[in-house]
Amino acid sequence: MITLAIDAMGGDAGLTVTIPAALAFLQEKSDVKLILVGNEEAVRGALGEHASHDRLQIIHASEVVGMDEAPQSALKNKKDSSMRVAIGQVKEGAAQAAVSAGNTGALMATARFVLKTLPGIDRPAIAKFMPSKGGGLALMLDLGANVDCSAAQLLQFAVMGGELFGAMYPRNSQPRIGLLNVGTEDIKGGSVIKEAHHLLQQSPLNFVGNVEGNAVFSGEVDVVVADGFTGNAVLKAIEGAVKFIGGIIREEFSRNWLNKLAALLALPTLRGFKNRLDPRKFNGAIFLGLRGIVIKSHGGADVEAFKYALLEAYHEVESGSMAKIEQGIATQMARLAAAAEQTQPATGPAE
Amino acid sequence: MITLAIDAMGGDAGLTVTIPAALAFLQEKSDVKLILVGNEEAVRGALGEHASHDRLQIIHASEVVGMDEAPQSALKNKKDSSMRVAIGQVKEGAAQAAVSAGNTGALMATARFVLKTLPGIDRPAIAKFMPSKGGGLALMLDLGANVDCSAAQLLQFAVMGGELFGAMYPRNSQPRIGLLNVGTEDIKGGSVIKEAHHLLQQSPLNFVGNVEGNAVFSGEVDVVVADGFTGNAVLKAIEGAVKFIGGIIREEFSRNWLNKLAALLALPTLRGFKNRLDPRKFNGAIFLGLRGIVIKSHGGADVEAFKYALLEAYHEVESGSMAKIEQGIATQMARLAAAAEQTQPATGPAE
Numbered sequence: 153m154i155t156l157a158i159d160a161m162g163g164d165a166g167l168t169v170t171i172p173a174a175l176a177f178l179q180e181k182s183d184v185k186l187i188l189v190g191n192e193e194a195v196r197g198a199l200g201e202h203a204s205h206d207r208l209q210i211i212h213a214s215e216v217v218g219m220d221e222a223p224q225s226a227l228k229n230k231k232d233s234s235m236r237v238a239i240g241q242v243k244e245g246a247a248q249a250a251v252s253a254g255n256t257g258a259l260m261a262t263a264r265f266v267l268k269t270l271p272g273i274d275r276p277a278i279a280k281f282m283p284s285k286g287g288g289l290a291l292m293l294d295l296g297a298n299v300d301c302s303a304a305q306l307l308q309f310a311v312m313g314g315e316l317f318g319a320m321y322p323r324n325s326q327p328r329i330g331l332l333n334v335g336t337e338d339i340k341g342g343s344v345i346k347e348a349h350h351l352l353q354q355s356p357l358n359f360v361g362n363v364e365g366n367a368v369f370s371g372e373v374d375v376v377v378a379d380g381f382t383g384n385a386v387l388k389a390i391e392g393a394v395k396f397i398g399g400i401i402r403e404e405f406s407r408n409w410l411n412k413l414a415a416l417l418a419l420p421t422l423r424g425f426k427n428r429l430d431p432r433k434f435n436g437a438i439f440l441g442l443r444g445i446v447i448k449s450h451g452g453a454d455v456e457a458f459k460y461a462l463l464e465a466y467h468e469v470e471s472g473s474m475a476k477i478e479q480g481i482a483t484q485m486a487r488l489a490a491a492a493e494q495t496q497p498a499t500g501p502a503e
Numbered sequence: 504m505i506t507l508a509i510d511a512m513g514g515d516a517g518l519t520v521t522i523p524a525a526l527a528f529l530q531e532k533s534d535v536k537l538i539l540v541g542n543e544e545a546v547r548g549a550l551g552e553h554a555s556h557d558r559l560q561i562i563h564a565s566e567v568v569g570m571d572e573a574p575q576s577a578l579k580n581k582k583d584s585s586m587r588v589a590i591g592q593v594k595e596g597a598a599q600a601a602v603s604a605g606n607t608g609a610l611m612a613t614a615r616f617v618l619k620t621l622p623g624i625d626r627p628a629i630a631k632f633m634p635s636k637g638g639g640l641a642l643m644l645d646l647g648a649n650v651d652c653s654a655a656q657l658l659q660f661a662v663m664g665g666e667l668f669g670a671m672y673p674r675n676s677q678p679r680i681g682l683l684n685v686g687t688e689d690i691k692g693g694s695v696i697k698e699a700h701h702l703l704q705q706s707p708l709n710f711v712g713n714v715e716g717n718a719v720f721s722g723e724v725d726v727v728v729a730d731g732f733t734g735n736a737v738l739k740a741i742e743g744a745v746k747f748i749g750g751i752i753r754e755e756f757s758r759n760w761l762n763k764l765a766a767l768l769a770l771p772t773l774r775g776f777k778n779r780l781d782p783r784k785f786n787g788a789i790f791l792g793l794r795g796i797v798i799k800s801h802g803g804a805d806v807e808a809f810k811y812a813l814l815e816a817y818h819e820v821e822s823g824s825m826a827k828i829e830q831g832i833a834t835q836m837a838r839l840a841a842a843a844e845q846t847q848p849a850t851g852p853a854e
Binding site for chain 1: 571645650651686688691692715716717719720721731736737738746751755758763766768769776780828
């Protein structure tokens with residue numbers, strides 16, 4: 153049995169999205185239990201006749217974190233928020249993962265505070281699988297948890313991303329890792345990126361070198377490592393481009409009656425196209441580096457999209473990725489420490 | 504008459520692209536003269552019977568900068584490169600703009616060295632017009648000239664971008680300027696971005712605030728200001744997304760004979776779609792902040808794409824944007840200096 157704790161109040165639409173998604177997910181997966189966290193009366197009301205489902209549990213939380221609330225304010229003033237209580241379920245071992253469509257900053261701050269980071273990890277990162285060439289997927293991180301990153305943090309992101317990818321896709325045991333940069337040559341980028349490049353080259357990871365912003369799609373790597381500022385900008389640009397191009401397709405196919413007719417005939421094809429790029433299927437960002445699994449759904453997710461976020465949590469629990477990441481980080485840190493000792497053996501005690 | 508100097512040897516394909524594009528452009532624009540810079544014999548050979556065209560001039564340059572050559576090496580060792588001689592034509596006033604498909608880094612270093620920056624500009628930026636909502640355009644800068652930017656530089660980019668947009672689209676005299684960030688709230692981003700946000704708010708520019716990576720498409724701003732690292736990553740991600748989605752459309756429409764038939768019927772629509780997003784039409788990045796106009800074509804441009812880079816140069820010269828940028832920067836600097844004096848009036852001489 154896999155148990156997921158859901159922040160039932162989170163997201164732009166709250167219960168009207170989370171409850172139908174939870175019920176649909178229970179129907180699809182027979183090995184899942186769900187803990188719905190939120191205002192008990194409201195949750196019961198939204199569940200209606202399903203309130204007594206045998207794989208459902210309701211836990212009351214008296215507060216809700218606002219979508220625009222500052223992370224520190226949420227952390228300090230909303231100790232009984234649905235978000236925090238849901239994460240608390242993971243901390244206590246009652247659930248293996250928490251899922252929320254709430255405010256990203258508050259969710260990250262709360263998750264860090266409640267769960268703490270894995271040994272060797274300075275800061276958690278936000279990661280997401282994205283569609284890539286040939287029907288494949290690429291994992292990109294960080295997508296906005298850390299606007300300023302040190303080279304050591306970028307290395308940690310690479311380790312975490314590689315372990316997650318390997319855990320989710322065990323056939324690919326040596327995921328190819330690329331460092332997002334302004335060009336593929338080794339000498340590109342600012343000082344932090346150059347140092348990260350050096351650290352990655354020294355590491356036992358399958359580091360393929362610098363990659364550019366199109367690497368998510370090109371199929372050249374499995375994991376794209378970026379600082380949170382650039383990663384977030386790239387993610388939003390891609391989402392914007394997909395939406396923009398979808399709009400142009402719609403415009404062109406409704407330009408005149410001839411085009412409308414063509415659209416009718418091309419409907420199965422257009423559906424196939426839309427289906428492959430449907431952003432709802434790629435909902436569910438992963439908070440990596442914590443002592444527990446937390447999945448962030450898009451705030452504006454609909455029922456279908458939120459279900460995909462639940463599925464992402466399910467897959468993450470199933471793959472045992474967290475234990476692998478913890479192990480991978482420990483191994484990596486030991487190797488780095490050994491390498492550092494080897495290269496600086498003659499330092500006197502006065503130094 | 505508008506005179507453009509062309510680095511005839513630049514780009515992956517060199518003369519086989521630049522010469523046919525130059526000849527086609529001469530045919531389209533009767534008020535244009537072209538100076539072709541490169542190995543004279545090779546240029547004459549490529550021109551064939553057109554070598555004696557009355558609006559064409561050939562200037563010999565004995566060297567070519569390699570596509571992977573380090574900027575400093577090109578600057579030091581290739582003083583008679585086609586790139587440098589073409590830019591020299593702008594410096595001497597023989598041409599109003601130079602166009603090259605050569606190595607970006609070397610072109611920027613050479614342009615800075617030969618032309619120098621405008622008063623008040625620390626570093627030039629690379630800018631590009633991109634397709635936006637409702638058939639409009641948005642200008643984005645910097646796209647990779649400066650991997651690390653100070654807040655003052657970001658402000659300069661905003662001034663340059665605003666003046667360029669206003670010069671090219673005079674109906675829009677107060678272009679809306681956005682600062683690329685990880686969220687739209689004022690408090691987002693690292694220290695440099697926060698300071699830039701503050702400077703932009705204090706400035707007389709039409710600053711609409713922080714925008715996210717999708718702002719190029721959303722129609723919410725006319726100018727997107729970013730540091731060169733993020734701007735480059737976003738540009739490449741967008742280019743990658745367009746290519747990726749185009750590939751998926753092709754795949755879906757050739758999946759089976761029914762889809763192929765639909766594609767045949769939808770051909771005019773698909774052509775209309777392709778036409779609107781054709782990256783060749785958006786070829787031609789602008790080097791902003793120099794005492795002269797330099798346009799960078801994509802290195803892999805074909806004849807059609809290179810013609811668009813020539814057209815970009817033509818429009819830039821026609822719009823008188825450079826003089827406007829120079830004036831705009833001067834006005835802006837004077838205002839900032841006055842504002843600084845007003846807010847710090849009581850500082851003693853010992854300070």
